[in-house]
Amino acid sequence: MTSLQLFFQQLANGLTLGAIYALIALGYTMVYGVIQLINFAHGEVFMVGAYGALSVILLCTAAHLPWPVVLLAAALGALLLCGGLGGVIERIAYRPIRRAPRLNALITAIGMSFFLQNALMLCYGATDRQFPSLIPSVRWDVGGLSFTGMQLLIWGSSAVLMAFLQVLVMSTKLGKAMRATSQDPVACALLGIPVDRIIAITFVIGSALGAIGGLLFGLYYGTINFHDGYLMGMKAFTAAVLGGIGNIPGAMIGGLVLGMLEGLGAGYLSSQWKNVFAFVALVALLLFKPTGLLAERVAERA
């Protein structure tokens, strides 16, 4: 393995984790975009997605269905579960205090995170759960680099989802309403845009993306634990900030960049300093560009 091959292999490794970060980061950044709230419960929503997918997979494999069907069913199950959960969280936890000081919503988010984490632990137990390896394990060696089927699935599905989201936000009426709401909800309400519904839909879509992230996370690592959502949520939040919070392409790029930084840091410096390397890069970037890589909006709304 030449040093160039090694470099590209490490880049590919980082890209895999980065794609999952990006999927979760989208949830943070979309919610921040519309109501300027860091939804700390999002990491747990992601974990609910992973456990929901696991439940569906266990049910379906008991019924001896072929694996592509099981995979689709798991994705659909997780999507519906988390989308619904996101909507419910918005309705019962955040909407009643939307006009309260912003700190109240932040603390509510942290409380929701604890609640979901403990609920998961009570439902599924505190030990690691094995995630069945649905995808037949295949490995290709191309030009000295090796790729697994799982990696391709992660790259492919996150690319499709991100493209879908981009189209949704930029070229549909709903997307236009979301962008308008993020700019000025009061004016939107005056113009007859159902702001509450738009905000709820934003939560639903963000959570559903997190759910797919959870499914991919479970399939890729093969084990899930109720507190995995905490660290993944923190990393994805970091990715969202890196890309410029509130900016959708920023979250995608931030996730990929963070994953690659971690991969290269672990591969070239030292795996024990992996997280330090990623966060030093974040601090350095924010020193020179406080808005993150892509953020367009700096001024805080009154």
Added chain:
Amino acid sequence: MRGVGQGTWGEGLRYFLYPLSLAPFPLPLIVCFGLLVGLVGCGGRSEPTVKIGFVAPLTGDQAPQGEDMFHGALLAVEQAQADGEILPGYRLELVVLDDQRNPTQAVSAAKKLVADPDIVAMVGHLNSSCTMPASAIYHQARLLQVSPVSSNPQISRQGFDTFYRTCATDDLQGPAAARFIVQDLKAQKVFVLDDMTTYGRGLANELIRALNALGAEVLGHEGITQADKEFTPILTKIKSLNPDLVYFAGMFPEGALLIKQRQDVGLGGYFMGGDGLFDVALIDLSGSQAAEGVYLSTIGSDIYRVSTARAFVQAYEARFGPVGAYSAYAYEATNIAIWAIRKAGKPDRAAVLAAMKTLKDYPGLFGPQNFDEKGDSLIRDIGIFTVRSGRFSFVKIATQD
């Protein structure tokens, strides 16, 4: 007026929500603490009790091993209860706490145990990083601690006369593994990983020292973080160095992922680890195919091959199923604590400690059990296992001599 009204409502709501303010603490801990309080309550009223404390990770990623230990300790206590009173007029009780393999939780569990005067001995913890700080608390409270499996050699070198352990230590395990690597597997180039805990780093350092002495080449030594899941970057780096063997000094949750991802990145050669990998969950979590041919060392011989342990194995399997990696050590440690309480003849920590010092040729699971002046067991077998057809299979005893 509105302000006052809000205040009252706020007050009311705060009282109503008060129990929820425990939310930052993991629920199992609260449950365990409740259990402890419950046990204290029940025991205290009906008849005098003498208690043995037990701490291990009962929730979190290492809970399977902690549960194996708990079952061992529970079996010992149940058998002692069935034999009748261990002290005249006293009922024996096991007080169970969870440390989640977290040193901070271990210290708070230790403080809870020493605060209960009925507790005259304790069995635990699992992880050396937990046993290390907790042992100082037990020492200060003059409470006998019998650690089943914490194998870091530094623990007994603190000079605490309250500390005993029933397993072999890592200054034996490391060299034994190194000899197996060099002499049996004929591996010359080794890359060493550890999980940066007291146990992992300690074992890795002992192994590297022994490998260097045997003339093998250590290509590198790196740490990974516990609870991390992404190891492909470090494994890709290791692959580019092309070692004969990768050694991981750590626990099975990370070990399973390393084994699984090792296959993903196409890293060949041998993979070996320490006793922390010895749990069936290692094979399940890594996918049985990837774990085939993995070697590991253990801090004792194969319990299924020891003739003196046959009755224990039968009783354990009848009650809990297959014997876990650490079940036997917890059983042995609990039995030794019970022996010391019996010998002391009264529920008094100082008397129990004094009785423990007189222990000689205790008829234990692995043969006559004795302890050296540091409290370490003189039974120093290191076993070597490998994974074959999805199961751990015994290879040999790699003893010091």
